[in-house]
Amino acid sequence: MAVYDTVLRGRILTPDGERDASLAVANGLIAGIFEPDAELETRVDRTLAADEVLLPGLVDTHVHADEPGRTEWEGFASATAAAAAGGVTTIIDMPLNSIPPTTTLAALRVKQAAARDQAGVDIGFWGGVVPDNLGTGELRALHDAGVFGFKCFLAETGVDEFRHLTQEQLEQAARELAAFDGLLLVHAEDAGHLHDHRGGGDYAGYLASRPDEAESAAVARVIDVARRTGVRAHIVHVSSATALPLLRAAKADGVRITAETCPHYLTLAADDVADGETSFKCAPPIRERANQDALWAALADGTLDIVVSDHSPATVELKTRDHDFARAWGGIAGLQLGLPAVWTQALARGVPLAHVVDWMSARTARFAGLAGRGLIAPGARADLVVFAPDAAFTVDAARLRHKNPITAYDGRELRGVVRQTWLRGAPVGEHPGSTAPAGELITRKES
Incomplete structure (x- = not known):
């Protein structure tokens, strides 16, 4: 025996x-x-x-650990401690907001060295596409070194060292990645549809500065490029229901495209955001409750493939700067809270726990190509x-394992x-x- x-x-x-x-x-x-x-x-x-x-351990494919360079924002030790406390056993780290960003093979080695002795859970890495590494051979070198894919932006990123791509550069990136079947991840907000925010604590003003049209226009651009180049494309953190018909039609047409959404879009709504509550600031923004209903429906019908945290923390000072939505850093700290946040809302909607776990574990593992993770089965x-x-609890930001005690979920009761x-x-x-x-x-x- x-x-x-x-x-x-x-x-x-x-x-x-x-x-x-x-x-x-x-x-x-x-x-x-x-x-x-x-x-x-x-x-x-x-x-x-x-x-x-x-349950199987969650696989979170969208985490900003921020190390090296901005370790005061998070860091691998605190990020993986928070992940473990939230039931996440594998994370894949985004190429920004660290310094250097993961846009060269040398930068990947720096990041791996920083993470190696601090990994409380397993850590993989995304590469980045920026204007400066197109056509240099760096994308293929990163691919051969084992990054899971490549992130780019279609609008300003908020950090100088990771610049966004023009339409011409997006097409160049797609063709370069398609040559070795690399995966292109896109922050889909179209710069031409974003508006200047006059500043202040009025959330409605911030929301209006990043309208639904910015997201749907960017998604349409990515679908067009993916259709013409054959690149595998993935839309990160879908927040707007206006993008859903485009994604649904593209999938039906055989375009190689997938998409994700995040716990904060599924559980928080614009109505929840009081003036000056800049802990809720993120891009794309948290939208209206009716929009949230459409995201849940898109998960149910497969238009949206996965749910990931987009954990993007910063210091309390940066997140609350003058309680001004133009000046505060945008990003939700939620790595430790993703499972209970989504489950709380799922329970209220009659969605089974098995569906939540599938979106946050089995499907994220398959999306990243991680065989043997995200499921409970012999051999896994x-x-x-x-x-x-x-069981229920009230979120206390000061007691979370995140490095900085600030989150949009602070004070909420979760199941x-x-x-x-x-x-x-x-x-x-x-x-x-x-x-x-x-x-x-x-x-x-x-x-």
């Missing part, structure tokens, strides 16, 4: 649905799923509490989350508590024989 490292018994969410079972772990993998009372020889035998369910990695879906996160068969922080964080750096070639 096999001897397992651990057996976990209780409610388990598998790809076939929730069931009472015993899950056996050996050598960091799920060795088998058996009947609840199966007699199994194991070093550790644990039964979950009656209010707990075992034993990246697991002990989750209490009916669903992550009680423990397991990485490769052991609770985070308890890997045997290890005094360092147990996360590893991963590349596309390892998927």
Whole structure:
């Protein structure tokens, strides 16, 4: 009879649905799923509490860890601690807002060196496309080094070291990436449709400065380029319902395009934002509640593929600068809170937990090409989350694992508590024989 490292018994969410079972772990993998009372020889035998369910670890493919260069904003140690506290076992780091940005092979090596000894969960990396690295060979070098794809912007980014692309440069990037089947991620706001914001604490004014048309126009541009070049394209953080018919039609036509949305667009609405509450500032902006309903419907019908955090933190000073929406940094700190935030809203809408986990775990893993992650099945990695879906808590920004105690969710009551996160068969922080964080750096070639 096999001897397992651990057996976990209780409610388990598998790809076939929730069931009472015993899950056996050996050598960091799920060795088998058996009947609840199966007699199994194991070093550790644990039964979950009656209010707990075992989920696969989440895979968050949109995280700004900001290290090196802006580590006061976040950093790999605090980002991965927050991830683990929120049930996230794999993150893929965006190429900005670090200094240097991940736009060259040398910069990737700098970022990997910074992350290596601080990884509380597994970390992969996106590359970036900027005007300066087009046609230089750097994109292919980054691809060969294992980045998961390449992020670009169609409007100003807010940081000088990561410039946006013109239409001509977008087409050049698409053709360059299509030559080696690279993935192009696009922040889809069209610069020509954005308006100057006069400043101040009026959220309605900020929202009007980044209208729906800016998003739909940019998505239309990306679809056109993807259709003509054959590049694989992905729209990040869709906020506007006006983009959904375009995406739906493009997919039906066979264009190689996917799209994501984020917990803050699914759970927060413009009506929630009081004047001067700049912790809610992000781009694209949080829109009206009717718009939110359309995003949920688009997840249900497959127009939107995945849900990711777009964790984009900054210091309290930068986030609250004069409580002025023109001056404050834009970005939502939500890495630790994505699962309970989405589950809270899903519960109110009658959406099953299995759908939430699929959008945030199984589908994100498939999107990144990470086989063996995001699901509970024999042979998969034993990246697991002990989750209490009916437990409630009130968000206290000061108690989160994010480096800076500010988030748009502060003071909100959410449902669903992550009680423990397991990485490769052991609770985070308890890997045997290890005094360092147990996360590893991963590349596309390892998927």
